[in-house]
Amino acid sequence: MERDPRVCVMGEDVGHYGGSYKVTKGLAEKYGDLRVLDTPIAENSFTGMGIGAAMTGLRPIVEGMNMGFLLLAFNQISNNCGMLHYTSGGQFTIPIVIRGPGGVGRQLGAEHSQRLESYFQSIPGIQMVACSTPYNAKGLMKAAIRSENPVILFEHVLLYNLKERIPDEEYVLSLEEAEMVRPGEHVTILTYSRMRYHVMQAAKTLVNKGYDPEVIDIRSLKPFDLYTIGCSVKKTHRVLIVEECMRTGGIGASLTAAITENFHDYLDAPIVCLSSQDVPTPYAGTLEEWTVVQPAQIVTAVEQLCQ
């Protein structure tokens, strides 16, 4: 926002309240009410507003208070955000960033525990990235703002409290690159967002048991970084996908298809995909825990894969 006066934020309670997860805290005081705009409650409308502003030259960042609410904005995101650059013959660009917290939290209830990346991944014209660490959150956010394409940035409700030492100076990450978290030889584990932490926890156990997993945080959900993924597959010949999406129609499903199509010859075993079940997320804490893939499951899956 400091670097480019065209950047502005709009969403519910983003101004003086600082945002429901305090992501925009302090911005309204610094940049004023107009650049950090509190909107009435109508997701389709403030997303539409962001699109109109973007077409007129601004670079808005639209915050969904919870990604699940952006289902109400699906019309604007799909029919206008993704399409208008194309249908106008390239005359209008929509450099908008749509971001917000999503994923399964701690007993937030089914409607507030959605994984919108499953629903949005099919929309042509948009890019999707998921951040997982303070470092990549900053880098991806900057890249998303500077991109000329509409970008949906998926944050996770449970990752906001992470603390990490990150460089003071400016850095921008690539929107299409995956992150090599832990190089290894035996199996490629592909994951993103919060599941990265479950995978790393499982990795500790696996290392103790003598396995050497390669963990890749795919970060770019649309398009997939098939280069990094492919190199890894060619090395390990075994793939495990760990995601929070539901079994049907999630990122894992698309990733499985993409890897099978492109790297079929390099696989020694069928791809295993661990996802949440096709159920609305229950409120009860114990049940909620078991809709999400746990480290123990990951360990078992790797052991079976490597037999």
Added chain:
Amino acid sequence: MASSSWLLMRRSRALIHHKNFSFYSLFSSSSSSSCSSSSPFMKKPQAESAGYSNDYSSSSAHHHFRFLRRFESTKAEAAQLELQHDVTDDDDDNHRAIDFPGGKVAFTSEMRFISEASQKRVPCYRVLDDNGMAMEYRNYVQISKEMAVKMYSDMVTLQTMDSIFYEVQRQGRISFYVTSMGEEAVNIGSAAALSSDDIILPQYREPGVLLWRGFTLQQFVDQLFGNTSDLGKGRQMPIHYGSNKHNYFTVSSPIATQLPQAVGAAYSLKMDGKSACAVTYFGDGSTSEGDFHAGLNFAAVMDAPVIFICRNNGWAISTPVEEQFRSDGVVVKGQAYGIWSIRVDGNDALAVYSAVHTAREIAIKEKRPVLIEALTYRVGHHSTSDDSTKYRPIDEIEYWKMERNPVNRFKRWVERNGWWNDSNESELRSRVRKQLMQAIQVAEKAQKPPLEDMFNDVYDRLPSNLEEQEKVLREIVKKHPEDYPSDVPL
């Protein structure tokens, strides 16, 4: 005219088309030809008319000036209104008002429901009568001869475009078309009152606005044929025009999505401090969409300089307005959102021009939205995929096409001023017709956009997955050249 009998007549569709019924006399000059002295914007009737009601006593020379002057004082008037409604401690008893989030409100021990409709329908602002005569007591923004002639010429051009392109679709040469027949005055009257800096977010029945701004006939035709000269590169269906050069946002099919976008565009103009506004058009059907309500609400809350122009043409495909909403049209909804609104005779080009001209000044100077409901009639079918005789009588259509034609009405006014004659008319019509025919010939023969245009512009640069998909497609085409269209270059 009691409101209940009006509702009764409108709901019984069979009666509407009976010419002897007096309902349509509401639109004619014999009935209340001008607004009553109590302006629809006032919360309490005032002795002196305020706001934007008609002023009977001024001469035409000072009209324009008076408009501006009166409008300058609205803020003062608004402040006065506030005082009148503000229950201060000076009142007899402070017990008369109660404090709630949202402000002080007087209370009453009478349990009174607000009726669903006021006694009288909101009157409709018009300047010309059905014969194109400026009415006796009228208040409008003057226009010059050049402006009037351009307005009329563009209305005729739009009419000619519509009839020719409709035929071209019927001949199977283009796939689809949507006419704006009957709404030429809304299109051109409003366009003429705006500046080229104002950003237009259309629905799809406003090509006249683009025509006014200088989009050539060739450009229109190129889009219809989707050829290589089309600015949209052949990607959209016909009539989905768009030109950033003319500040006309590309038409997007879903209804009312442009309303919140207009607020965003206005927000951007406000940030830049530009002396311009966003103008968005939509039909009566759009007012049922959620985006309409949120768009108006947002514009009001954010003090966005947007002009919302509703073309209330009576029909949303086959749904008449009685089945679309139960309110007194669209204009009454403005106040519900805290927006200045006006109802205009959409078939009166001068009235539309004046209203939009003034609305634009309000929007820009006061940084607030304005709602204009232009009453008109959709003479044509909804589109070439529709046959409206299936749900409305042919004589109703004929009536609006001939007797209530906005182009003829404006023509009579222009002619009466000595600015137009029959030879101008025949010259214009034949010239436009010839130009259109030529443009169609050129467009029809032109090549279609190349195959690569299927894949680029999805993103700013071609990503690897699309590159691969293009490669695959080219390989398929190479294998089966006989199945590939000959006018699409590879």
